[in-house]
Amino acid sequence: MRPILALAAAFAATPGGASPAPSIAITMDDLPALSPWPEGTDRVALARQITEALAAAHVGPVYGFVNHAVAERDPAVAPFLDIWRRAGLPVANHGWSHADLHTVGTAAFIDDIARNEPYLAAAMKGEDWRWFRYPFLREGVDDAQRLAVRGELARRGYKIAAVTMSFEDYLWNPPYARCVAAGDKAAVAELERSYLAAARDAVRASRSQARAVYGRDIPYVLLIHVGAFTTRMLPRLLAQYRQEGFRFVTLPKAESDPAYAADRNPALPPVDSLSRRAAGKDGVYRSPDYGPALAATCQTQTHAGEPLR
Template identity: 50%
Template sequence: MKNSRSLRIILVAIAILAAHTKSHSQQVAITWDDLPAHSALPQGETRVEIGHKLIAAMKAAHMPPVYGFVNGVQLEREPASSPMLKDWRDAGFLLGNHTWSHMNLNTSPLADWEADLLKNEPILQQYAGNTDWHWLRYPFLAEGDTPEKRADTRKVLAAHGYKIASVTMSFGDYMWNEPYARCIAKNDTATIAQLETTYLESASTDADFRRAMAKSLFGHDIPYVLLMHVGAFDARMLPRLLKLYRDMGFTFVTLQDAENDPFYASAIDPSLPDQPDSLEGAMQARGLAFPPRPKSSLDVNTVCR
């Protein structure tokens, strides 16, 4: 009887430890900005083909449903890109609001920004249907240049039923897309190989940087929300990027699951008191020293000029 009771205690302890470990495991929700068209378009590619590559890579990796954040103005600028949104939805992925014109809240009146937010909604209603498209990704991650404007913006979002798609992981993937288009035009395969290497290096070192901040703040990982962009180079690199994250120990979760973590409470409900929704903001708020910030070994802005 005593041995049986001891065994039960051990099994309960193991279960508690396993649950604790799982809750603090390395999880990341991948999100995509600027649908249906981002950055320079390399020769010989279309926006729809870029979308197909992204979708195929995520399907091959058995990704959960991911969010893509839409700028409706791109449908006016590049009408041929519109099938990308339908393909995205047909694949089971989700859409959210990135404002109509990618308006910068920090440099625009709030009333204009709110109008731009709402102008995007018919596009979301058309393509997202009855899925939950009331998620906002701030363009430029600009949440208001004063505390008062930030607070007023949160009231607007709460009134319209929006949740905020925070960003707690980002390695600046967008910076590789224009250089890639230039290198394609020059058929510079050697430099493209450099772009590939530094892209993956930056993703890896940035993940370590974010994890170090989380450990300083909480003593453990939180579920991270990764910001990506629907560019041509991102599409080229996505299979390798997903493998990199898996090799680093990450599992992929939905945006909703990631933001169920208490860190994101004020992003999920903008009517709550404002709290930092980035790791950098939380570090600054607590006066903690930042870990060394990674820097790419290649200045991508200078290549293939």
């Protein structure tokens, strides 16, 4: 098909010649548990709530990125992973202990990746678990370290799970635990409002970044975390994405877009994150910082949970 005819066909393929609906792949980090959580929380029940919310929203297979050290150190949360897999949801590598590459160094970081693999291979039984999400999204203190890790990922057959949309949802967990302990329902309601507002801001930011860098929407890869508050908010969050016109796709489908070529093949030269490449360009929206307000919320009350790590 000639280029002009192809363009016309693509234009006509959507109602009224409108742009196609933007797409988003949901991914979840820090399985099987991310604390703090309100006192008395059934952490395994979080798995059922999450998987039921994903199924009800018809999101499709959502990759969960696992730190298996958590399950080995706290057997009480290990059933979370079984529930996740029985729901037909895939798991992938987030490092055994969520090690920080910039702190532990290259050799220890690669060992941490490898230490997670026996669980993943057994849990996935021939399905594709060779996706890697960098803990803290830190890819190296310099080019040499970054290339060394990418080379090892390529040798092991991994694709990198990029992040092109995020709103630091984990920041809502500590104030939620504090506010529940305080019995402050009004504060919890404000947390719910600000959480959804932050998600909307992240949509606006990521779409403006993609348009500045690529001149178009790309399939976005959303990072959210397993935690008590995101579990509470997940049905509303997914509904909000649909209301904003998004359709849900899988991580492999999203990263089949050329924008993710260097992530699908770590042997290729790396590129900076979408947000860094868009920085300073005209028309790019910058999300407000919700951190200070969240840190101050219900701060006079006793903290209700302790981190696993």
